[in-house]
Amino acid sequence: MKLDDIPVRLATAPDPLDSFRWPNADYTRTPYRVFTDEAIHEREMARIFRGPTWNYLALEAEIPEPGCFKTVQVGNVPVVVSRTPQGEVAAFVNRCAHRGATVVREEFGRADNHPCIYHQWNYDSAGSLCGVPYRRGLNGSGGYPADFKPAEHGLQRLRVALYKGLIFGSFSEDAPDLIEYLGPNIVMHLDRIFVKPVKVLGYHRQRISANWKLYFENIKDPYHAGLLHTFMATFGVYRSTQRGNTLLSPGGGHAVVYSVTQTDDAAGVREAYKGTTNKYQADFELAHPQLLEWTPDFHDGIGNLIISVFPNLVVHQILNTLATRQVRPLGTGGLELYWTYFGFEDDAAERTEARLRQLNLVGPAGYISMEDGEAIRLVQQSIAGERDASSFIEMGGRGPIVDADHVVTEVCTRGLWQQYARTMGFEPEVAR
Template structure:
């Protein structure tokens, strides 16, 4: 339990955080209300909601929601809770509907959340005004195809919250090779650890060659060389403000449009190049194939989503020691011939992600071990001080250090401290 004499925000210093941040259920409960119910939380990609009536079930913190497009095509996020007796009104992960009907007493709602009908209404005459019993609606805004929602009507506009991260979102979306991005598939798993352990991971270049040496040994020499960034002085991490950060592992691939044509395409994609060349011009083929591994950076958006090279990673806190992770594979949304690219991108995704990949099991084992170890000597701090002495300020005004430094973690915990101290 939290020591009532110590406010949670006081448990975060510039170079360390209290171990209790991983293990204290009181702190976890406060995080849900002070962070996940106050700020913008990622809920969907627009490609998952291609037209009116399409929907996706997900969560904001621990609260179940439905993200949908109403009849006018406007994005909506609705609390997945009937206004009558509290039953969930949608259990499907995704689909298309004209509205939502509670299976318990058949109260029905429109795509905009308005209460449309009550069976046997005679018992409610003079008791119920349907206009007052719409589904609870969350503020919903999108940027670059990313859909966010918040319970906080007073939250700043999404664009303001994303701030300087918007430019990196724009760069990330270029991996469509000239086409928009769409979701190709996803898989979910949970680890027995606190959500902040995973939040730290996306801009933690320090662990990569240690935890992922089996993956490095499994790929071709060109890919392994591309990801050998540990001693590259150009590989850096920026604190972008508002808890967001970006880790540039392969700086020359940060902007996929910046291509002088001299970098050879990897030989492993020769067959794909031949297939694409039957219908696409050489410039299109080069653009698509050069982006096969995604961008050269990981972008962490506080508090629940990261854009990791070539996929989205979404976290959902369940308990102080339990977190769901969803890995979302993405690719170009183009003509039929581009599906050959998406087929190959899925194979690359599966090679690292998922239960049979070389990356996800190793990451999850590390996260589990942090949680188990944090049970010991809870008064001992978690250190996030690597690179603090060599951190500089970029021309944009961003705190910046090497890709192996913990600048991104300090960014996230700075925002955590701000929100947990705001009463």
């Protein structure tokens, strides 16, 4: 027998992460390792962002007509969202099927097709390959093999699903129907916000030196807002003393937290904030009180509402400010937060002006949001290299991860980690 005839069997090394388990079954502990470990980050990109999940891509209002497109990011994969000549929405990987170059280099635009600058492979608005230079060669030389089929070399397509003007994409055929994935609590509150056609007012892009999951933890934690954000507590935009609710999706990964304004009183607020350091300043006044003038879009008294959809979407209503936030991972120690502000198509000019004025509350330098970025940066800074310690998540109690009729709780954070662990294969042994 010749050496070449002997079959070769390559041993596959076991993945060390297969033995990694969550420390407890009710997710009141989170290993700091998940924020810093490169191998965990790579598994997240594969199992979460390219796995059986629905990722938020854009608003339909951003690509209103055939040929309109927007470039986005799903995990670490560049993606184009586009409107086809037939009016349908398509999404495809922004990486040439020939040699891997970025095809669409503009953030927004309108084009019937997209040529790659490197070798001029040309793609239509659905990502199909529609033109190849020198396919038959040049002057009788070169060219592609006779069996070359352009239809087999289009850009990788994502599944696309739409809801209330929001565009979602998935790399996986195993992702459930979008409505099932979202669950009734998310659907109910998306219905509340996206009650009529929207128009885009503007954008912010913010880079934060922290792991993407720290941001998702932050927005799922309602009670921190009345402690971290002096502005919110002092001027009543949000306080934990207000009436509110904390609602979860069936798997725990998505959440709705909201508060109802003017449902507390001065005496109760002063009592609640005893012992905190400068978080409620009863004698502060605004030089320009019109900043917080609020003409409700909805008639339920909710002044502060955060919807979060695992793994990358936040929708907020803060007084008259409406926005989506797309979370884009940048390695283990960084993220980009992409804010899209919107109003309604039928808004009068003064309502649009009020929305734009209140943008000062949020965004990279907002009176509220800038503190979130710094808080999670401090966490990332202090846990660098930590392999064994875990966070402590017991506000609101231990045990079942269920809805709460208040906002003094971390139950949504525990729900996030439950969904995360299941998706990553990190469930504690008792859960398995």
